Amino acid sequence: MTDMRLIGIDIGGTHFRIGMVCDGQTVIRFQKAPTKNVLRSDDVLADIARFIVDYAGDTSFDAVVIGFPATLDRSRKKVLQAPNLEWMENLPVVEELGARLGVHVLAERDVILALYYDIAKYHLPADGVICGIYFGTGIGNAIMIGGEPLLGKNGVAGEIGHIPAMGSRVLCGCGNEGCVENLAAGKYLVHLQNTRYPKTPVEALFTEHGNEEALREFVDRMAAVVAAEINILDPDHMLIGGGVTNMADFPRDQLQERIVARTRKPYPAQDLHIIYAEDEPDKSVAGAAVYAKLRG
Ligand SMILES: [Zn+2]
Incomplete structure (x- = not known):
C-alpha cells in the first residue's frame, strides 16, 4: 500500500x-x-x-x-x-x-x-517480543509478538493500565475499582496538583517537587507497571513513552533504577533494553x- x-x-x-x-x-x-x-x-x-x-x-x-x-x-x-x-x-x-x-x-x-510507529522509528527488528507502555492521562499498552500485535481472545489484550492496585478503591473510567492507571498516570498528577501542589502547574510538578515523597512514590508505581509486563513477557525491547515521561525534568534515572529493582534477577533484570520514546503529536x-x- x-x-x-x-x-x-x-x-x-x-x-x-x-x-x-x-x-x-x-x-x-x-x-x-x-x-x-x-x-x-x-x-x-x-x-x-x-x-x-x-x-x-x-x-x-x-x-x-x-x-x-x-x-x-x-x-x-x-x-x-x-x-x-x-x-x-x-x-x-x-x-x-x-x-x-x-x-x-x-x-x-x-x-x-503508536507502537508500529516507534518500532519503525527506532529500527527495531519485527521478530521477538516488543512492548510499548505509554503514560498519558491513562496508561496505553501494546504488545507485539513476532511482528503481530497481541490481540487476545476478545481483542482486548494489552490493558495493563487496568490491572488492580491492591487496596485502592478509586473508581476507574472502565467501571472497575482500583485500576493502576488511576495511580500511575497523568490523571494522578492532576489529582496531586489539585490536592497537594495547587500553586504548581501540572507540567512543572517534576521540576519543582520531583524529589519529594509523593512524586517519588508515583514514579515507583510507574516502574511497578513496567516491571509487571517485563516479568511476564521478558521482552526483547521495552518502549516507554507518553506525555508523562516527556514532562520537564521527569526522572528517567529514577524510573530506570526502580524498574531494575522490581524485575526478576538475574534475568530479565540484567538484560533490559528500554527505549524512551519521544512524544510526537x-x-x-x-x-x-x-x-x-x-x-x-
Ligand atoms: Zn480500569
Missing part, C-alpha cells in the same frame, strides 16, 4: 488529529480539531465522514486508518469500550464509515498504531501509515 494516499486519524479524548500520508511514511497537512467541533449531530459516523471529506477537499484518498483510545472487538470492525467517551462505544466504524466514504477503512487501538497518524503498509 505504499503508493496509496492514506488518511490517518487519531481520536483522542478532546481532539481529533488527522493527516495524509502519500509515500508510506511522511505525514503532510497535519491538523488538530476539537472533538466538539467534529461531532455536531446525533449521527457520529456522519459527522466523522463529513470531517474527513472536508479535510480531504479536492484530494482523493484510497483508505482511512483510525486509531481509537478504546478497546476494539477482535475483528477490528467496531469499538467496544472507551472510558469517558461513550459516544464511540459499539460504533460499527469499519463497515459503515467505509460504505459512506467508498474507501477501505481500518480501525485499531491508538497505542498499537502526529505519532498515531504516522503510525497509521506504517500499520497500513504492513497490514493493509
Whole structure:
C-alpha cells in the first residue's frame, strides 16, 4: 500500500488529529480539531465522514486508518469500550464509515498504531517480543509478538493500565475499582496538583517537587507497571513513552533504577533494553501509515 494516499486519524479524548500520508511514511497537512467541533449531530459516523471529506477537499484518498483510545472487538470492525467517551462505544466504524466514504477503512487501538510507529522509528527488528507502555492521562499498552500485535481472545489484550492496585478503591473510567492507571498516570498528577501542589502547574510538578515523597512514590508505581509486563513477557525491547515521561525534568534515572529493582534477577533484570520514546503529536497518524503498509 505504499503508493496509496492514506488518511490517518487519531481520536483522542478532546481532539481529533488527522493527516495524509502519500509515500508510506511522511505525514503532510497535519491538523488538530476539537472533538466538539467534529461531532455536531446525533449521527457520529456522519459527522466523522463529513470531517474527513472536508479535510480531504479536492484530494482523493484510497483508505482511512483510525486509531481509537478504546478497546476494539477482535475483528477490528467496531469499538467496544472507551472510558469517558461513550459516544464511540459499539460504533460499527469499519463497515459503515467505509460504505459512506467508498474507501477501505481500518480501525485499531491508538497505542498499537503508536507502537508500529516507534518500532519503525527506532529500527527495531519485527521478530521477538516488543512492548510499548505509554503514560498519558491513562496508561496505553501494546504488545507485539513476532511482528503481530497481541490481540487476545476478545481483542482486548494489552490493558495493563487496568490491572488492580491492591487496596485502592478509586473508581476507574472502565467501571472497575482500583485500576493502576488511576495511580500511575497523568490523571494522578492532576489529582496531586489539585490536592497537594495547587500553586504548581501540572507540567512543572517534576521540576519543582520531583524529589519529594509523593512524586517519588508515583514514579515507583510507574516502574511497578513496567516491571509487571517485563516479568511476564521478558521482552526483547521495552518502549516507554507518553506525555508523562516527556514532562520537564521527569526522572528517567529514577524510573530506570526502580524498574531494575522490581524485575526478576538475574534475568530479565540484567538484560533490559528500554527505549524512551519521544512524544510526537502526529505519532498515531504516522503510525497509521506504517500499520497500513504492513497490514493493509
Ligand atoms: Zn480500569
